[in-house]
Amino acid sequence: MNNNKRVVILFSRLSDYMLKTLETYVATTKNEILIFKIDPDKTEAPFQFNLKNDLISFKNENDFNESELLTEIETFDPNVIICSGWWNKKYINVVKHLHKSTPCILTMDNQWHGTLKQYLGCVYGRLFLKKLFVKIWVPGNAQKEFAKKLGFLDEDILTGWYVANDKFSRQLDEDNFNKRFVFVGRYVAHKGILDLINCFKILKESTNDQWQLHCYGTGDLIDKLPIDSDIIHHGFMQPSQLVAEAKKGGVFVLPSHFEPWGLVVQEFALAGYPLIVSNKVGAAEQFVKKDNGLIFEAKENNSLLNALRAFTLKSDIELLNMSKKSQEYGKTIGTKSWTANLESLIKSFDN
Incomplete structure (x- = not known):
């Protein structure tokens, strides 16, 4: 008898790090996953995914229209449904149809800012x-x-939804520190690239040191x-190319004006980069401490x-x-903890 489980994930845009997490999950558990996704904006994030996996x-x-989407999911007969956010009405309406028969998990990466829109969202959240x-x-x-x-109560909230690809981990060069500031992100204003x-x-005008700034990305500001x-x-x-570049070492800088999480912070922590990030980066709290980096005020040059x-x-x-401290903090969560979280949830639903 096949005891393998089935998981449906209603995504917005699939990322490489999430794909690597899911590939590790199915390789470990042999469970099956059905993913619905929206293709990314090719002008700012032209990712190329290898979408070949038997599981x-x-x-x-x-x-799919709403009815077709519902039929696809019912035919797959999942043990659990994971829904990315609540902005997609098609996804939410499908969950409304299925939540009484199939446990549904919500994911989000929004920080609390206390805006009027968020307060209204809380009313919607509590009521619906x-x-x-x-x-x-x-x-x-x-x-x-x-x-x-x-x-949601404390016992109903899980953390660690985003985890970095452990391939970013590297052996540190004990003899030489490569004096590079490194930025990775979209070339758009709110990422702070111009700052x-x-x-x-x-x-550089005030010093003759050997530091350079290396930037990786593309976007509207590329020609400016x-x-x-x-x-x-x-x-x-x-x-895969970025992993190779990360092996060169340096100090990672993310000066975002707005960044719900910023998984790239964990990636470069794993690569052993000291970290400079703005106070608007959600991941700062977990991966940036006094002994491995600095947190500065966003928009304050x-x-x-x-x-x-x-x-x-x-x-x-x-x-x-x-x-060394960055690597220590970067390893606090990973694909193993992610897999353990989902497996624990599925087992709890079976009881």
């Missing part, structure tokens, strides 16, 4: 969402507060960024400039010690 089926959400979902799975504590306001470049240029011998734009890279300057004044030994 994972992929379908485009926009190929809480009735549809038995659990909510969020990245970390930055989202847990919001989940509570939606009406970072302007601050780095000011920094300055060309400089110490500012190197590598363009967008597929995740003096704060960012001072953080960059502080790292240029550190010795290689100090930077190496910070690298």
